[in-house]
Amino acid sequence: MRSHRNLVIGAMLLAVALVAAACSSGGDTKDGTPIIVGSANFGESALVAEIYAQALEAEGYTVVRKLNTGNREIYATALEAGELHLVPEYVGSALSFKGGVPTANTDSTTSDLRAAWAIDGVTVLNPALAQDKNGFVVTAATAADLGLSSVSDLAAFNGTLVFGGPPECPEREFCLPGLESVYGLSFAEFKALDVGGPLTVAALEGDEIQLALLFTSDGVIASKGFVLLDDDKGLQPAENVVPVVLTSIVDEYGTSFTDVLNKVSAKLTTADLTLMNKLTGYDGEDPVQVAADWLKSVGITK
Amino acid sequence: MTVFAQSASGIFQWSWVQRNLDAIWDRTLEHVYLTAVAIGVGFVISLGLSLVALRWRRAYQPITLVTGLLYTIPSLALFAFLVPVTGLSVLTAEIGLVSYTLLILIRNMVTGINEIPSDVIESADGMGYTRSRRFWEIEVPLAMPVIITGIRIATVTVIGLVTVTSLIGLGGLGFFILRGLQTFSSPIGTTQIIVGTALSVFLAVAADLSLSGIQRLLTPWASRKEAK
Amino acid sequence: MIEFLGEVADWFGDPVNWQGIDGIPNRLWEHFQMTMFSMVIAAVIAILPAIVLAHKKIGGVFVVAVVNIGRAVPSFAIVAIALPISIRLGLGLGFWPTLLALVFLAVPPMFSNTYAGVSGVDAALVEAGRGMGLTEYQTMFRIEVPVAMPVIVAGARIATVQVIATATLGALVAWGGLGRYIIDGFATQNAPEVFAGGILVALMAIGAETLFSLYERTTYSARLRRRSVGTADEGIVVVESVPH
Numbered sequence: 001m002r003s004h005r006n007l008v009i010g011a012m013l014l015a016v017a018l019v020a021a022a023c024s025s026g027g028d029t030k031d032g033t034p035i036i037v038g039s040a041n042f043g044e045s046a047l048v049a050e051i052y053a054q055a056l057e058a059e060g061y062t063v064v065r066k067l068n069t070g071n072r073e074i075y076a077t078a079l080e081a082g083e084l085h086l087v088p089e090y091v092g093s094a095l096s097f098k099g100g101v102p103t104a105n106t107d108s109t110t111s112d113l114r115a116a117w118a119i120d121g122v123t124v125l126n127p128a129l130a131q132d133k134n135g136f137v138v139t140a141a142t143a144a145d146l147g148l149s150s151v152s153d154l155a156a157f158n159g160t161l162v163f164g165g166p167p168e169c170p171e172r173e174f175c176l177p178g179l180e181s182v183y184g185l186s187f188a189e190f191k192a193l194d195v196g197g198p199l200t201v202a203a204l205e206g207d208e209i210q211l212a213l214l215f216t217s218d219g220v221i222a223s224k225g226f227v228l229l230d231d232d233k234g235l236q237p238a239e240n241v242v243p244v245v246l247t248s249i250v251d252e253y254g255t256s257f258t259d260v261l262n263k264v265s266a267k268l269t270t271a272d273l274t275l276m277n278k279l280t281g282y283d284g285e286d287p288v289q290v291a292a293d294w295l296k297s298v299g300i301t302k
Numbered sequence: 303m304t305v306f307a308q309s310a311s312g313i314f315q316w317s318w319v320q321r322n323l324d325a326i327w328d329r330t331l332e333h334v335y336l337t338a339v340a341i342g343v344g345f346v347i348s349l350g351l352s353l354v355a356l357r358w359r360r361a362y363q364p365i366t367l368v369t370g371l372l373y374t375i376p377s378l379a380l381f382a383f384l385v386p387v388t389g390l391s392v393l394t395a396e397i398g399l400v401s402y403t404l405l406i407l408i409r410n411m412v413t414g415i416n417e418i419p420s421d422v423i424e425s426a427d428g429m430g431y432t433r434s435r436r437f438w439e440i441e442v443p444l445a446m447p448v449i450i451t452g453i454r455i456a457t458v459t460v461i462g463l464v465t466v467t468s469l470i471g472l473g474g475l476g477f478f479i480l481r482g483l484q485t486f487s488s489p490i491g492t493t494q495i496i497v498g499t500a501l502s503v504f505l506a507v508a509a510d511l512s513l514s515g516i517q518r519l520l521t522p523w524a525s526r527k528e529a530k
Numbered sequence: 531m532i533e534f535l536g537e538v539a540d541w542f543g544d545p546v547n548w549q550g551i552d553g554i555p556n557r558l559w560e561h562f563q564m565t566m567f568s569m570v571i572a573a574v575i576a577i578l579p580a581i582v583l584a585h586k587k588i589g590g591v592f593v594v595a596v597v598n599i600g601r602a603v604p605s606f607a608i609v610a611i612a613l614p615i616s617i618r619l620g621l622g623l624g625f626w627p628t629l630l631a632l633v634f635l636a637v638p639p640m641f642s643n644t645y646a647g648v649s650g651v652d653a654a655l656v657e658a659g660r661g662m663g664l665t666e667y668q669t670m671f672r673i674e675v676p677v678a679m680p681v682i683v684a685g686a687r688i689a690t691v692q693v694i695a696t697a698t699l700g701a702l703v704a705w706g707g708l709g710r711y712i713i714d715g716f717a718t719q720n721a722p723e724v725f726a727g728g729i730l731v732a733l734m735a736i737g738a739e740t741l742f743s744l745y746e747r748t749t750y751s752a753r754l755r756r757r758s759v760g761t762a763d764e765g766i767v768v769v770e771s772v773p774h
Binding site: 073168170171189191192199202 | 713717719
């Protein structure tokens, strides 16, 4: 009868609509301000920014990328001014930048950072597991010859070793001044090289410097067989990767937005980050592809 | 001693180029833009100063002295002076770049006019040309080959110097050279150095050839005179 | 602005900046030494072949090509390329890539000017020499080279100034020199240091240019010198100024 048929058709249409809605729920474009993702001008920062950007896009957010903005002075200013909406940060260095005193404790450092940046309209989300700290590194040969396993072991050789690192090192409290005040170290010379890059690595390999500042998530330490000296006096603060977002954007999109980012952070380990750094930095692979592959491998995207 | 420890693809990675065609294009445009503005502004300033030097002979020495001084100052030092004053901006880059064009352009403009044989000037006077008509209709066209040669040299010079502006945040194709320098141990690094260098050279050669073609068009009598 | 210049003056006044490896005397000395090394090596490479080729009147096209390449390849690129080459040759960073790059930069103007200078010697003089029974060797070194000297020295002047200028980029490949103040100053946002570095480099370049010019002015007559300062044209190129 007609009424029965209409009911059935209606139910079928409804079923189809429900199925269609269920299938495309991840594909709906979220209306609202496009999210501008920025980063600092080094590979790891751009890579992490790309990961967050792709995770958001998979959830239907519109993302605009403005990567490689510059150093912290530049991109933090842009963020606070609203020219960038999201940048990946490192809890310790960021807190230091905002005038706070970071410690090796991730939780307290993060909450201090949260408080410090809230005033400037920036929300600090959950920190990732991955950390990237300053690492003081020697070659395997040097470690063996001088019997070095921790940073305080260097004190026995004060005034004889050449230390190489980024030009800012003499001005950064977690670098040269910290080594001097916390560990009581002194060096024959400090050589300004690059920011944990190939120049520093080459100088270490060529014995132009005996101690180098590299970054703990840089795969080169393992691949070259360097020895990362143990930070036994805890000079280096916690440096978990953390996405920081303009508070107005967080308010606009709410928890479904922050959940996406927090889910990514929860999966990002130091080992994963180190591997991705190696692939993009040394093997020449495309950061966009590496980011996509990682998101798939941890089950955030299909 | 490992000479080429990486495989051949370890020096140049075509896939990087393919991924970054947009960036390469943008930087090329930036390079051309910075060069064009520098030559344009430099030309106008040089023209003015040359007219002054031609009108008042005594002005030539001091003008040459100052522009020569500017030319001798190394580009990095010049940017070192400008950055604290005008910041990391296009203005800083342009002030620096324009400074390097002045000596060459002025010297070629003035010499070009001065080297015109005096009998040509006398004939023009004899034919009744006024001073200004004589200047613009006889002397300038005759000086064109030398003037354009100056523009050619200045242009190639500026194209090379634009790469140094990468150290103050610009750079044009020099951006890739700087990036490559910062990541030189990886294939992406060496690829960028190669791309930045090759395209800079290409721009310089293209500019030189184009200007030499223009030179030929504007001064057909000069090329007919040349015995090749 | 006045305040800033005061900060620059303070930088010069600070005794810390006059001591040790990063002090002004040491950096000046490094810069000077590197300039000397590069110029001597480049002279050895460039001058003799240029004299011989010019004397035999061959290789003119080659000279033009060398000059054009030297002008078209940015000095920054040469420094950048020298680094991986130096590492792969096992020479490390710092001194050797800088030296490599600077020699490469100094050769074209010296080669080209020497060639042009010797080529430009009046053929009549050479004929006279041959007529007097001079050997080819004597013709080259007793007639052609002395007459070509103003142009050769001008080439050395240009090359030296360019080397001083480009040596500042050596700081990017872990070398020292005066460029350290500029590069490190940029990195640590220390504007007075950057400016002070600029002053030191500019003074050194201007100083070299002035010394050479004085030497040229007192040693060579005005007529000889006028030939060395010409406008570049299509033919054999006398290099009167080179980008840096």
